[in-house]
Amino acid sequence: MRRTRIVFGLLAAGTATLALASLHARITTAPERARMARSAALVRAVGLTDLALFTEARFTRNPALADLQTAFQDAPMSFEHFPSGTFAPRPAAGFGRGELRFGPEEAAR
Amino acid sequence: MTSWLRRQRALAEYTLAALARRRIKNTGLLLIYAMVIFVVASATLFATALRKEAEVVLAEAPEVIIQNLVMGRHDLIPGDVIAEIDGIRGVASIKGRLWGYFYDRLNGANYTLMVPLDPAMAPPAGQAIIGESLPRVREMPWETAPLFLSRTPGDLVRFDIAKRLSSDSALVSTDLILLNEANFRAFFELPEDVYTDIALSIRNPREIDTIVEKIGRLLPNARLVTRDEIARTYQKLFSWREGIMVLLAGASVLAFVIFAAEKASGLSAEETREIGILKAIGWDTGDVIAMKLWEGGLVSFGAFLLGTVLAYLHVFAFDAGLFASVLKGWSVIYPDFALTPGIDGLQLTALFFLTVLPYMAATIVPIWRAATADPDQVMR
Amino acid sequence: MISVQSVCKTYNEGRPSALTALDGIDLEIARNALTVFKGPSGSGKTTLLSIISCMARPTSGRVLIDGRMVSGLPERFLTLERRRTFGFVFQRFNLIRGLSVLENVLLPATPLGGERRADAKRALARLEMLGIAGKAGERVEFLSGGEAQRAAIARALINDPPVLIADEPTANLDTELAHRFLDIVSGLRAEGRTVIMTSHDPRIWAADQVDRVVSMRDGRLEENEA
Numbered sequence: 093m094r095r096t097r098i099v100f101g102l103l104a105a106g107t108a109t110l111a112l113a114s115l116h117a118r119i120t121t122a123p124e125r126a127r128m129a130r131s132a133a134l135v136r137a138v139g140l141t142d143l144a145l146f147t148e149a150r151f152t153r154n155p156a157l158a159d160l161q162t163a164f165q166d167a168p169m170s171f172e173h174f175p176s177g178t179f180a181p182r183p184a185a186g187f188g189r190g191e192l193r194f195g196p197e198e199a200a201r
Numbered sequence: 202m203t204s205w206l207r208r209q210r211a212l213a214e215y216t217l218a219a220l221a222r223r224r225i226k227n228t229g230l231l232l233i234y235a236m237v238i239f240v241v242a243s244a245t246l247f248a249t250a251l252r253k254e255a256e257v258v259l260a261e262a263p264e265v266i267i268q269n270l271v272m273g274r275h276d277l278i279p280g281d282v283i284a285e286i287d288g289i290r291g292v293a294s295i296k297g298r299l300w301g302y303f304y305d306r307l308n309g310a311n312y313t314l315m316v317p318l319d320p321a322m323a324p325p326a327g328q329a330i331i332g333e334s335l336p337r338v339r340e341m342p343w344e345t346a347p348l349f350l351s352r353t354p355g356d357l358v359r360f361d362i363a364k365r366l367s368s369d370s371a372l373v374s375t376d377l378i379l380l381n382e383a384n385f386r387a388f389f390e391l392p393e394d395v396y397t398d399i400a401l402s403i404r405n406p407r408e409i410d411t412i413v414e415k416i417g418r419l420l421p422n423a424r425l426v427t428r429d430e431i432a433r434t435y436q437k438l439f440s441w442r443e444g445i446m447v448l449l450a451g452a453s454v455l456a457f458v459i460f461a462a463e464k465a466s467g468l469s470a471e472e473t474r475e476i477g478i479l480k481a482i483g484w485d486t487g488d489v490i491a492m493k494l495w496e497g498g499l500v501s502f503g504a505f506l507l508g509t510v511l512a513y514l515h516v517f518a519f520d521a522g523l524f525a526s527v528l529k530g531w532s533v534i535y536p537d538f539a540l541t542p543g544i545d546g547l548q549l550t551a552l553f554f555l556t557v558l559p560y561m562a563a564t565i566v567p568i569w570r571a572a573t574a575d576p577d578q579v580m581r
Numbered sequence: 582m583i584s585v586q587s588v589c590k591t592y593n594e595g596r597p598s599a600l601t602a603l604d605g606i607d608l609e610i611a612r613n614a615l616t617v618f619k620g621p622s623g624s625g626k627t628t629l630l631s632i633i634s635c636m637a638r639p640t641s642g643r644v645l646i647d648g649r650m651v652s653g654l655p656e657r658f659l660t661l662e663r664r665r666t667f668g669f670v671f672q673r674f675n676l677i678r679g680l681s682v683l684e685n686v687l688l689p690a691t692p693l694g695g696e697r698r699a700d701a702k703r704a705l706a707r708l709e710m711l712g713i714a715g716k717a718g719e720r721v722e723f724l725s726g727g728e729a730q731r732a733a734i735a736r737a738l739i740n741d742p743p744v745l746i747a748d749e750p751t752a753n754l755d756t757e758l759a760h761r762f763l764d765i766v767s768g769l770r771a772e773g774r775t776v777i778m779t780s781h782d783p784r785i786w787a788a789d790q791v792d793r794v795v796s797m798r799d800g801r802l803e804e805n806e807a
């Protein structure tokens with residue numbers, strides 16, 4: 093019975109640690125919310141649009157504003173040039189979403 | 202009931218005694234298993250936390266960004282566009298954004314130079330507000346050390362540091378150098394009245410689509426990026442990244458299951474004989490299966506706990522240090538950010554079933570035949 | 582106590598490799614007696630032993646224990662019968678390696694869910710009686726042949742079965758240990774137990790403690806000796 097006692101004890105300790113971790117997550121919610129609010133305030137004041145997580149190239153620094161139309165160069169597919177590209181998808185929205193439209197003069201003709 | 206519990210406990214004890222016979226091998230197995238779970242759990246926790254951060258923080262991004270396109274490429278946008286759009290109803294404010302990249306030949310880092318939209322945020326002339334990574338990559342020894350930027354050989358522009366942005370916001374601001382408008386234009390030799398792009402703030406979010414439509418008609422060459430699109434970009438980005446990690450780890454889970462099944466189905470002659478002995482001395486098929494269930498359950502639950510707890514520590518106490526090199530790629534600057542700790546019960550449950558059940562199955566299924574065999578073969 | 586009625590056993594029935602191990606055995610085994618099956622290897626004595634002890638099922642014929650028909654029972658009930666009625670000592674003792682003597686002795690009690698401490702106490706008392714209590718914590722691979730056999734006997738008796746089954750128990754023992762085994766077994770009979778074993782060891786057939794020797798050849802009974 094010695095072994096089960098040790099192993100069950102360890103498993104109980106592990107479960108308790110996991111519970112502790114989720115308690116930790118709960119406790120830190122309020123200060124973290126305040127921190128994110130400060131970040132958000134900075135985003136508003138400066139007018140930022142992107143996370144500064146991948147600074148290796150323009151289109152990785154600002155994926156949301158990346159140049160969609162330039163073939164092979166700045167398109168988000170160019171992520172493939174960079175190690176981080178392995179992990180970034182081609183955005184579904186943004187390619188070929190435009191429409192043909194007549195300007196006022198053409199429309200008049 | 203107590204007899205049932207005692208029986209289960211005795212079966213668990215037997216399983217543990219049996220596992221203890223190959224202590225090193227089984228500990229190794231447990232650790233490898235825990236490691237696989239650790240990777241999956243880390244990726245899940247990390248991606249979820251990043252998604253959440255992006256969602257909350259970028260919710261304050263400008264509602265619409267207007268980019269000018271010239272020959273299909275992003276170009277400077279003339280300031281008079283602002284006046285053109287000004288008449289559209291529902292637009293609360295229109296401001297030209299000035300931002301650009303600066304490649305630092307000293308250390309190969311890319312900085313983002315920017316003029317804050319809010320004039321109150323702009324530093325005084327000759328001064329800069331810098332993100333938290335700059336002192337690190339520039340090795341600025343003391344708090345007030347000025348920043349020198351060099352555009353051409355022999356050229357040095359000095360900015361005194363008005364403020365260092367706290368690492369609280371590292372995830373959005375790590376590479377920023379905030380200047381005032383005059384300094385920015387002078388630094389990049391930018392003519393008056395052009396902007397990088399234009400930021401709109403819109404009073405009623407429900408009107409965004411209509412307004413975008415109207416601007417599209419006014420500026421057919423422009424590209425419009427809404428805040429929703431930004432948010433979607435990031436949701437996708439991290440789901441994708443997480444997906445890749447989970448896929449990679451999933452492959453290892455699969456490999457692990459194959460390995461476990463292989464190990465179990467190539468039931469050693471010794472193990473088969475032991476099951477025969479157990480059956481001969483009065484264990485029934487159910488006892489043997491229950492004993493093996495304990496084996497699978499203890500090993501996989503232990504590995505699950507170990508892997509998940511370590512992943513939590515890894516992501517939230519050690520800032521996902523093992524993923525940093527992957528995320529960093531070739532960039533010099535990597536933000537020193539902390540993520541908001543969070544455990545998603547549903548994700549955790551999914552992870553539990555994805556990792557524990559296959560292992561249990563791999564231990565149980567092959568044992569079935571041996572457990573249902575006639576016990577008299579031990580006599581022969 | 583145990584009644585075997587026209588029992589046949591054919592292995593791999595219907596296939597070219599079919600082998601008739603038992604061919605119409607009729608036998609009554611008395612309570613509280615020491616019965617020995619003798620015969621050359623292949624004579625079917627081990628098969629008969631496994632059928633009597635509910636480890637295998639006869640192809641035809643019936644086995645009754647205390648008047649209860651057991652030969653047609655499904656596996657679950659056979660297991661219960663085995664648990665309740667029989668203790669086993671196997672030819673190579675079949676102790677489980679890596680476990681201690683005490684752990685091995687407790688194995689048959691494991692699925693019963695009894696009070697573990699009481700079980701252990703009983704096991705230790707039995708080991709004490711067999712003179713190997715000092716080895717209780719030792720792993721079974723480190724036991725000598727005689728010690729391993731006594732551990733196997735202790736294991737067979739942990740659930741206090743009325744019948745002890747032993748398959749060639751003295752095959753790996755020297756003469757002195759063989760006699761020691763017979764002493765132990767007659768002690769068990771004095772406790773009121775029935776003992777059934779197989780042996781091709783003349784030392785056993787000739788022993789005073791044996792009540793009955795059943796001789797077998799080619800799956801049939803040859804003669805009974807008193």
